[in-house]
Amino acid sequence: MAALQTELVDVTSQEVMLTFYRRLYPFKSIFAWINHQHTPARLFTHREFAFTIKNDVYLRYNSFNTVDEFKKNVCLLTPSRFEIGPVYTVRPKDRKTARKDAFKPVQRELVFDIDMTDYDPIRTCCSEAGICKRCWTFIAAAVRVLDTAIRDQFGYQHLLWVYSGRRGIHLWISDKEAMDLNDEQRKAVVNWLSVVQAGKESGKKVHVRSGSKPLPPSLRAALDELVDIFPDLILDDQDCFGSEKGYESLLDLIPDPKIVDGLRELWTSDPTSSSSDKWADLKNQIKKCYPQKDNPKRAILSASMEDIILQYTYPRLDAEVSKHRNHLLKAPFCVHPKTGRVCVPVDPSHIDEFDPSAVPTVGQLLRELDAIGSSNEHGAEHHSDWERTSLKPYVDMLDKHTQGLMNEVRREKREMDTSW
Amino acid sequence: MFKGAEQKPRNLQEHPQVAYYGTLQYPHRLNFYDKPPLFDVTVEEFETCALDRLRILAEIESSAARNRSWEETKSVTHTQCLKYLPLSNNSATKMDLNAQRRKDHLGHFVLRLAFSRSEELRRRFVKAESTLFRIRYENDDSMERQQFLDSRDFNWILVDKDEMSEYRKELSSVSENEKFFKVKWTRVPDLVEKRRVFLKGGWAYVPAREQASVVYQDFEVQLMGALEMTNRALPRLDEDNRLLPILDNLCKGFLSGVPSDWVASAPGKEGEITADMVDDIAKQHYPLCMKNLHQNLRKDHHLKHFERLTYGLFLKVLGLSIDEAITFWRKSFTGGPAETKFDKEHKYNIRHSYGLEGRRANYPAKSCQQLLVSDSASYGCPYRYFTPDNLQTALLSAYSSQGLKSSDIPEVMQTVRSKHFHVACTRVFEITHSQYNVKKGEGVGSGESVTHPNQYTAKSMEMEKAVKENLKGEMGMEID
């Protein structure tokens, strides 16, 4: 393969993608993960797959009866990427034979999407499509907070975190109850977990308290986690209040004109002082203006400092992705067309060590295959060539995750059987 | 549905005028409608119960479309309920509670049949019904409400002392000094969404004062399930040709946002209005649809058949006697293309529409619902059938003399875009009657929406009359 000998692999090349799908893509693992058992069930056969092929043509409502058919079609179409959608009442490919209102989504993983662009108003190291190890810290914080909250509050256990291939991360929750949630319930989860408004509204003051009531317990837990990373990430690393624009955004969030005027005067004379100094200035200013500890103004201001910490560090969710069952989301192990990186699963307990730039790219993997040599040339099937590449630990991670899911499905089945 | 488990009211077909009424005991004012009514009814009762309930549900829908506050919605709905669907507490001794509750029960189930047929209808019906339930729940006597709650198993778990102390801090930040109940969180998505509960391991800890949310949610889930079941069982109903038209009509009415004909309960007294008064009334009191017809008649000295029919029936209900009607039309056609044919053809048609020729039927005037589905820009509802540009021009030219300003237009057009045509018309009524102190949300009176061109005009004339009489009274005082 000539293309593979050059240093740069054109990831948009059909040839590259075909090799990737034929030899590396872990179809069986993906199948088992979305199907929850070994024999094809509705979770797989009634599931929508959508393909993005040449010239950005988008093919929706594909469905397959077996994993072999799945692989065959992907290889045939060699999409640049594909997405997984909901389980429908009818096999999506047969939807035209069904009555119009008889074709509707019934189940789907509860999914979340966190994208670095939602942090653009506050991150100072990169912008737009860029991402570096420093801004990944935002994502890492988001993963820790959400992973804990969802397990503890909603009781879900089967969470799969997947790097999106460029500047974000996806979460797929496969618990039975989560699969069954209707749109209204999904919306409730999203709103329960959302604090910072999305898009242009992200600079608006967070609204998490009702009256003088304390922070809701779920956010109190998140805050306890975020208070620790705030000095490192926001003050030192990102230096969010270093510039005039940065500290003006901060002043906007302080509900006390006396404090705001004092700080503005101080900072106009020394605009380049560090964010840590400015945060300390804020604390001092409060003490100076309201020396008595039991002054109610102090309570209001300390609540708003907590809110500021949430505003700058709390996970920013792309809510629309999660709210509807029929939303499609890029499948794990697809290749990101711009970066060539594979969308690999991520272990949330090691999220801090995850380095997006160290994720295997399709070019690297194909070179690894080349290095293995052509010992396998005569075997028609290449189901497990990934085992001999750096993709292996990631596929193992998915398989292990699926094993946990399957064990539970089996346990539930047994309980159902014996209860009769 | 009325006998046994079968969903087909066979008795209706065989004995439309059944005299037997079973007795039903309704110990509670509130009803979850678990059981279908198992008694025979006449077709008339079937239809009236449904229509009366539909008025209420349509008003609830338009409350939402008109963005009324919850308190306003409650009070408007309550007023409408007193009129069409009273439902008293057990303490009310003078009322026939059984009859009230029977009507409530029956109306609900008839509408289920009508609204189970598409997902859109089911969704809207559940929303309106659960709002009605909620209004009744909130207005209920607290003791009777507790008795109702005790009569069902809501499957909630009282949080015991141990757990209360385990999560003392968390629970107290949700609500202090209160009992808590535990339910799976999926049963209270509305409370979760607003963070009004404590959530742990998939359980929502609901404070007692939010308990109603569990009840409403159960009501909705159960009703939606029942509607889906009815929908599957419904094809069997097709045999009954007596009910389908009624059910169809109910759906249409609801979809156009209008419950039914505004039955001309208070038409102008015959003889009060003469042909030469029509121009003036048109200018002061017509809704846009009738203004449009009237202007075209004045412009062309002619109207085509359906336009004539629609406008003629409107004038009849307005109070034009047969003789005045003939005078009006003859004058109007003078100078037009059909002037010479008038005595031969049109006179007969006018007499026909007054029930004096042919079948001698008393034809009612067209309601908003009929105009909304007429599919015509010349005699249908202009809010629906005019292009946005034409509608804006028509509105300003028709109503600027009554106080409609171009700054009012965007709001009206927004309502039109969201397809709430009758709400747009109602809003125009409100704006053009602000001189009579009509405020936003009051509609044509006590919050009622426009449902019939004659209702629009009658209410408008009533307002003017009331003001005039008031003035007279004041002047009388002065003279004294």
Ligand SMILES: [Zn+2]
């Ligand atoms: Zn960066």
